[in-house]
Amino acid sequence: MKKKWSKNFSLAKLLQRLSVATALFILAAFVATCICANRAYAQDELSLQINGFVDTYHALQSSYPHKVMSSRTRLRLEMRADYGEASLYSSMNLAYNSLLKDQTGAFLREAYFDYAGNFLEVKAGRQIVTWGVADGLRITDLISPMDYTEFMANDYDDIRVPVNAIDLKIPGERVSAEFVFVPVPEYFVMPSGEDNPWTMQLPERTRMDLSGTPEKRLKNSEYGGRLRFFLENLDFSLTAMRTFNKSPVTVASYNPKTDSILIRGVYKPMNVIGGDMSIPMGEFVIRGEVAEYFGEPIALANSTDYLVRNTFNALLGIDWYAGNNWTFMVQYMHKIVSDYRNDLGIEENSSMVTARISKELLNNTLKFSLYGMIDIDNLGYYVRSAADYLLSDQITLSFGADGFGGKRGTFKTYKKNTQIWVKGRYFF
Amino acid sequence: MKKSFVATLLLSASFLFAAEQNARDIMVKVKNRPDGDTRSSSMEMKLVNKNGGTRVRKITSFAMDVGEDTKTIMFFQYPNDVKGTGFLTVNYDDVNKEDDKWLYLPALKKTRRISGKSSKTDYFMGSDFTYDDIGKRNVDEDSHKLVREESANGFDYYVIESTPKKEGEIFSKKLVWIRKDCDVVEKVEFYDKLGKLHRKMISSDIKKVDGFWTIGKMVMENVQTGHSTELLFLDPKFNVQLDSKIFTVNKLERGL
Numbered sequence: 192m193k194k195k196w197s198k199n200f201s202l203a204k205l206l207q208r209l210s211v212a213t214a215l216f217i218l219a220a221f222v223a224t225c226i227c228a229n230r231a232y233a234q235d236e237l238s239l240q241i242n243g244f245v246d247t248y249h250a251l252q253s254s255y256p257h258k259v260m261s262s263r264t265r266l267r268l269e270m271r272a273d274y275g276e277a278s279l280y281s282s283m284n285l286a287y288n289s290l291l292k293d294q295t296g297a298f299l300r301e302a303y304f305d306y307a308g309n310f311l312e313v314k315a316g317r318q319i320v321t322w323g324v325a326d327g328l329r330i331t332d333l334i335s336p337m338d339y340t341e342f343m344a345n346d347y348d349d350i351r352v353p354v355n356a357i358d359l360k361i362p363g364e365r366v367s368a369e370f371v372f373v374p375v376p377e378y379f380v381m382p383s384g385e386d387n388p389w390t391m392q393l394p395e396r397t398r399m400d401l402s403g404t405p406e407k408r409l410k411n412s413e414y415g416g417r418l419r420f421f422l423e424n425l426d427f428s429l430t431a432m433r434t435f436n437k438s439p440v441t442v443a444s445y446n447p448k449t450d451s452i453l454i455r456g457v458y459k460p461m462n463v464i465g466g467d468m469s470i471p472m473g474e475f476v477i478r479g480e481v482a483e484y485f486g487e488p489i490a491l492a493n494s495t496d497y498l499v500r501n502t503f504n505a506l507l508g509i510d511w512y513a514g515n516n517w518t519f520m521v522q523y524m525h526k527i528v529s530d531y532r533n534d535l536g537i538e539e540n541s542s543m544v545t546a547r548i549s550k551e552l553l554n555n556t557l558k559f560s561l562y563g564m565i566d567i568d569n570l571g572y573y574v575r576s577a578a579d580y581l582l583s584d585q586i587t588l589s590f591g592a593d594g595f596g597g598k599r600g601t602f603k604t605y606k607k608n609t610q611i612w613v614k615g616r617y618f619f
Numbered sequence: 620m621k622k623s624f625v626a627t628l629l630l631s632a633s634f635l636f637a638a639e640q641n642a643r644d645i646m647v648k649v650k651n652r653p654d655g656d657t658r659s660s661s662m663e664m665k666l667v668n669k670n671g672g673t674r675v676r677k678i679t680s681f682a683m684d685v686g687e688d689t690k691t692i693m694f695f696q697y698p699n700d701v702k703g704t705g706f707l708t709v710n711y712d713d714v715n716k717e718d719d720k721w722l723y724l725p726a727l728k729k730t731r732r733i734s735g736k737s738s739k740t741d742y743f744m745g746s747d748f749t750y751d752d753i754g755k756r757n758v759d760e761d762s763h764k765l766v767r768e769e770s771a772n773g774f775d776y777y778v779i780e781s782t783p784k785k786e787g788e789i790f791s792k793k794l795v796w797i798r799k800d801c802d803v804v805e806k807v808e809f810y811d812k813l814g815k816l817h818r819k820m821i822s823s824d825i826k827k828v829d830g831f832w833t834i835g836k837m838v839m840e841n842v843q844t845g846h847s848t849e850l851l852f853l854d855p856k857f858n859v860q861l862d863s864k865i866f867t868v869n870k871l872e873r874g875l
Contacts, residue, residue, distance in 0.1 A: 242699050307873060309864075321728045348726045362869040421868050423709075423719060426732050469732035471717065476732055512734040514787070516741060554666060554846055555745030556674075584674050584698035618699035 236274070243268045243282075243619060250344065250612035252388075253592065260388050260610045261341055263288040277306045291387055294340065301353050312360040317353045320371055322417060322430060323480050324467045327545060327564075328524050330480040330504050331430045331465045334371060334413065336437040338380040342389045342605065343573060344593055344612070352377045354413075366420050371432075373413040378404050378458060379438045388608060393454070401439050401456035411435075411460070427468040430482070435460055440488045440497050457497055459488040465504075478508040478522075489528065490536040501529040516551035542567045556581040564602075571597025573605075589614040642763035642779050645797060650758050652802045654831050655857030658682045661696075662852055664746050669845030674698075676744050679875060683861055687712035689755055690866040694875045695744070705871040714757045723871045730868050740789045746848040747818060747839040749789065760784060766794065775799040790817065801825065801832040816842055829857045 244267050250260040265286035272279045281302040288294035303316030320334040327347065329337075336352045343350070354377045361368040381401060382389035393399060405411040415432025439456030446453065465482025484502045491497060508522035524543040531539040544567060549560040557580050564573045577591030590613045595605040664676040677697035683690050688711050695704040703725035710718050717735035724731065739751040761781040769776050777797045783790065791814060796806035803825050811817040819842055824835025833855050840847040864870065 242702065244699070305873075312869075312873075319728055324729075324731075346726075348728070351728075360869070362864065362867065364864060364867050367867075367869050419868070421721075424717075426868075471719070471732055471734050471736075473717070473736050474734050476734055478732075510731075510734070512736075512741075514740050551745075554668070554742070554747075581674075581700075584700075587700060616700075 238273045240271045240273075241268070242271075244616050245619075246614060246616040248612065248614045250593075250610045252607070253609045253611055254607065258388060259290065260608065261288075261344060261612070262290055263294065276308065277304070279304055291340070291384065293384070307362075310361065312358075312362055314358040314360075315356075317355050318358065319348075319351045319353045320356060320358065321351070322428075322467075324426075324469050324478045324508070325480050325506050325524075326508065326520055326522060326547065327562075328506060328522060328543065330482050330506050330524070331417075331463070331467060333432065333434050333437065333463065334373060334376075334415065336377050336379045340380055340382055340387070340389070342382060342608070343575075344389070344610070352380060365422065366418065368416065368418050370416040371414065374409070375407045376405075376411070376413040376435055376437070378435070381439075389605070391604065394452070396449075396451040397443075397454065398451065399441070399454040399456075401441075403455055404458050405435065405460075415463070425468065425470050427466060429466045430463070431465075432463045433460065434463060436488055440490045441494065442490060442497055443494045454494075457488055457490075459486065459499065461486040461488075474512050474514070476510040476512070478506075478510065480504075480506040491534050492536045493534070494536065498532065498535065500531075500535075503527040503529070516555065518547070518549045520547040521545070538568050566597065566600050566602055569597055569600030569603065571595075571600040571602030573602050585618050587616045587618075589616075642765040642777075643758060645765070645777050645779060645802075646758045646761075646763050646781070646795075649797055649802045649804060650755060652832060654833075655829070655859075656684050657859050657861045658855065658857055659859050659861070660852050660855040662850060664744065665849040665851075666746055667847050667849070674745070676701075676746070681861055681865055683863065683866060685863075690863075691754070692866050692871065696875075701744075703874050705874060707866065707868065707871045708754065709866075710754055712757065714759045718754075721868055721871060723868075725874075728872075730872055740787070746850070747841045747846055748820075748837075748848060748850065752820070752839070761793075768799075774805075776805070798825070803832055803834060811843075818842065828855050831857045833857075 245265070246267070247264040249262045252258045252260055263286060265284050267282065267284055269282040270280070282300045284298045284300060286295060286298065299317065301317050301319060303314055303318045305314045306312065321332055322334065323330055323332040325332065334356070335354055337350050338345070338352050339350070354373045355375060356371055356373045359370045382391070384390060413432070413434050415430065415434065417428050417430040419428040420426065435458050437458075439458055441454050442457055443452050443454045462485040463482050464485075465480065467480040468478070470477045482504045484504060486499050487502045488497045488499050504524070504526050506522055506524045508520060511519040513519060522545045526541045528535065528537065528539050544565045545563065547560065547562045549558060551558045557578070560577050560579075562575045566572070572595070574594040575591060577589055579587055579589045581587055590611070592609075592611045594609045595602045596609070597603040597606075659679075659681045662678040662680060664678070666674040666676070675697060676695070678693050678695055680691060680693040688709060691708045691710065693706045695701045705723040707721045708718055718739075720733045720735050722731050722733050723729070739754070740749055742748065743750050743753055761783050764780045766778045766780050769778060775798070777799060779795045779797065780792055781795060782792045789811075790809040791812045792810050794808045795804055797803070798805050803822065805822050805825065807820040808816055809818040809820075818839055820837060820839045822834045822837050826833060826835060833852070835852055837850040838847060839850070
């Protein structure tokens with residue numbers, strides 16, 4: 192009886208905690224709805240838009256045994272209803288994946304309510320939050336994590352994981368302030384399952400468990416704010432947030448009874464202070480981001496445990512708009528671990544370089560692009576080359592190749608996943 | 620004899636200067652032709668390749684004059700692969716100041732600060748118009764010369780030759796036909812660096828809307844590739860009530 196009562200009590204507490212987050216959601220949506228109703232009634236009418244696309248993507252391993260790396264087709268539906276300054280937006284995927292059965296079905300991506308008042312804007316619901324100015328790298332862009340089900344072989348907009356959040360913004364001409372609250376943070380999705388060619392191969396009698404994400408309690412919520420400035424020759428923003436290491440740190444433990452190894456994911460809260468800037472200079476734009484992560488967990492080299500350290504993360508990028516539809520982008524990212532110990536699993540200073548070149552031809556109907564990422568410490572690389580051809584206003588055909596390699600690290604592990612691919616997309 | 624030669628030379632030089640000054644004044648008049656403090660319109664671009672294949676682009680744009688400078692925000696409506704893309708520009712009248720430009724890419728949900736210099740000479744959305752052709756090019760970026768005055772189709776025209784002062788432009792010179800009665804550019808011929816005719820632009824459907832002279836249609840043809848672009852200005856409005864908050868990155872990201 193006592194046990195049952197205690198269980199009920201915990202449940203009540205949990206519900207109470209959850210209800211705080213839910214109440215916040217409802218309150219924000221209710222306030223915004225009331226405000227917009229007043230305005231909308233006066234002068235506006237309802238409009239509804241439905242758009243989307245159908246795409247199909249197929250990839251083949253370039254080396255023997257030329258396995259099919261991916262084969263998927265999906266319908267993306269995007270719906271938007273506007274009423275005055277308020278709108279409802281949703282996007283969903285209806286997908287068929289012939290390799291990964293758990294990727295077949297209907298998946299809601301975004302669904303949010305949005306209201307734009309003169310002094311306050313509210314966006315509440317499932318949404319993708321993108322901060323910072325980096326291209327494909329994460330320094331301050333930490334809220335929406337990445338879906339690495341197919342590692343980096345997916346389009347960038349598909350890689351971002353939406354979060355259930357309330358985003359409040361105070362808009363301004365030269366300055367704007369933004370606050371984001373995520374009651375239950377989302378974490379990286381890693382490739383898993385034997386049918387997925389991107390799943391990391393584990394030694395025998397080894398199991399990986401990344402399910403240990405923090406409890407869904409208010410104390411484990413994520414929140415942050417940023418101030419953005421848009422000036423004549425300079426854009427910059429200041430960011431502060433409380434978040435988690437969304438990409439798990441993995442720690443292994445040996446169980447002598449079962450003679451097996453369990454690798455589990457560790458997620459820890461961390462505070463982040465940082466900012467970004469963009470400066471146009473003639474044909475160039477200089478971009479930069481910096482952030483100090485307070486309390487980032489880092490695995491030991493032997494993977495038996497982890498330590499918490501402050502890290503300094505910085506990125507410098509140069510975009511060159513060379514004219515004649517040529518674009519060049521280069522980025523350098525650097526990480527410094529404070530209070531460094533030699534038994535840590537990463538170097539005290541680690542760095543990454545990315546480069547992107549693109550050229551458009553035939554009145555922008557044909558685009559060639561090359562994207563490369565170099566893991567300097569592990570001497571690893573990832574290269575994606577692509578050609579996109581606009582067959583008509585509705586149809587785009589693309590083909591390309593992804594190459595992996597190097598001496599150590601993730602990119603080397605994926606060397607066998609070097610692939611060629613083809614994609615077709617029809618917009619409606 | 621020597622004196623009269625010097626006098627002739629000075630006179631010619633002063634005529635040349637006056638002609639140049641006169642041509643510049645005409646171009647300033649064209650640029651400053653009244654068009655209200657704010658404007659809005661929908662644009663439809665039809666891109667036609669030499670085989671007759673067509674593509675269509677639809678854009679909604681708003682503009683506001685702030686002193687001598689102009690702020691413009693454009694939202695791409697069609698085709699759907701670029702729908703939601705937004706482009707914000709602050710076009711400075713000061714020739715020594717580069718424009719401020721931001722591009723919002725909905726697929727990445729990100730705004731990029733882009734170079735204010737280079738994109739001016741790039742073609743706009745695969746069309747035959749450059750960003751410069753669509754925006755307001757500063758008069759003093761070119762030297763101007765009144766070549767002749769002529770009459771055709773019942774109208775009188777100034778024909779002005781404009782030569783870029785800086786290197787790196789996509790044209791070596793352009794010939795501009797300006798209608799005297801309304802200061803509207805009716806025809807432009809762009810010549811490439813080898814001096815060959817490269818592109819030809821013709822404006823039509825020139826009429827008064829809300830008391831302002833406006834162009835209803837522009838056709839730009841690249842005579843070297845056979846590609847052409849027809850640009851229709853639909854529903855132009857002048858002196859519309861626009862909030863200055865429309866011309867912000869925040870609005871760019873929110874869309875229409």
